[in-house]
Amino acid sequence: MENKNIMDYETVELDDQENALVIIDQTKLPGKTEIIRLKTAQEMWDAIYLLQVRGAPAIGVAAAFGIYLLAKQIQAADYEAFYSEFKKQKEYLDSSRPTAVNLSWALNRMEKKVTDSKDKPVEEIKALLREEAIAIKEEDIRVCRTIGEYGLSLVKPGDGILTHCNAGQLATSKYGTATAPIYLGEERGYHFHVFADETRPLLQGARLTAYELLSSGVDVTLICDNMAATVMKNGWVNAVFVGCDRVAANGDTANKIGTSSVAIAADYYHIPVYICAPTSTIDMNTATGAEIHIEERPAEEITEMWYKERMAPEGVKVFNPAFDVTDHNLIAGIVTEYGIATAPFEESFREIFARKEEAKGKIR
Known part of the structure; x- marks a missing residue:
């Protein structure tokens, strides 16, 4: 792993199977290339605040993947209960860094996907959130x-x-x-x-x-x-x-x-x-x-x-x-x-x- 060129790594990626947000810990560079897997809201918040993931676009992508993974774990059958918990997690992640607008932009975009889909089953909303998070990353590359x-x-x-x-x-x-x-x-x-x-x-x-x-x-x-x-x-x-x-x-x-x-x-x-x-x-x-x-x-x-x-x-x-x-x-x-x-x-x-x-x- 250490012999790979740093440009061969993904800055931010989603491991959907393991329910993990995967990032390079940028606080360790250039001396050590350490890939870390974030699974909890606290780990994601800390990674953004501590600059383990940083840069406005990367923060936006990380937030999109992060809120999708947190939404995926919400145990709620009805929309109102799901959205209430989603909103809490979204506001928590949004508090990690105040200056970079991409953080709130990505989270608001993910929230809009939820509110636009309120007539759909919760499991379908989760699938739509996944699609939206992937789209945010793909758009970032094109942009x-x-x-x-x-x-x-x-x-x-x-x-x-x-x-x-x-x-x-x-x-x-x-x-x-x-x-x-x-x-x-x-x-x-x-x-x-x-x-x-x-x-x-x-x-x-x-x-x-x-x-x-x-x-x-x-x-x-x-x-x-x-x-x-x-x-x-x-x-x-x-x-x-x-x-x-x-x-x-x-x-x-x-x-x-x-x-x-x-x-x-x-x-x-x-x-x-x-x-x-x-x-x-x-x-x-x-x-x-x-x-x-x-x-x-x-x-x-x-x-x-x-x-x-x-x-x-x-x-x-x-x-x-x-x-x-x-x-x-x-x-x-x-x-x-x-x-x-x-x-x-x-x-x-x-x-x-x-x-x-x-x-x-x-x-x-």
Whole structure:
């Protein structure tokens, strides 16, 4: 198992026979590839909160599989009793992380499947939930590849690309969002030069992005977060591609802490910043980034998590927000599976959602 390339593993999968949500424990990477099987609501909640599974799309897929498995275990013959228990489990999973909109998006989509099927037998509803969860994963793969195609149109062979945190395959079902243009470019001989910020304090760039890009044969250079401006000044970066966990209606985006600093430096050096975001990440009910709830994480992630001995003085105050908000004025484009949104973003999003509805109509 340890000899397999990390890209050969499924980030999130369903073992229906064993009633398990199967994930890679990303807190152990890159040193150890450990596959864990989650069967209880508590295990699923912990896995999301503790970042064993992380990245907005992957969290959404995990939540969909998770709520299906929990629904499958509900012992209720009538709809009302089934739905009451389903709602409890759904709200519990939804409380695991507040910032990533894909978590609530996937769970709400699963709940809609239940409420739309209230006239059906409970066992049939469970089967429909399984189909919906699988569809969410399959859509994620298609969405990421399409984002990759649109993103690839924004760069040229040989370009230098900087990315922050991990919006790669480990954050999705396949391809990633911000890394999708990189992987498609690698397949087509673009030979990009990628700079991966280490991404303090949880080091997703160092542990995950650098690991998966290196494993895929991409020319990747790992840098500390405070080196981004230097590589930009040196002329080594032609574009910045990052993912995000929530997009506000005005185009403000919440992504891993440090993204706004990257965007500010890129703006100074006239380098375009592209946010790679599935339409499921766009929250039109949130007017601006100021309304996005930013998760705060434990102080220990900064003071001792990666050290043999505590590296900060006992008793020091610690501020550890998991995300920051990048102002829409710093963003050149938001790359979705239905096209690239540009300012004014609210108007652009309306066009993108219209395309999405039109595509749904054709599928029907």
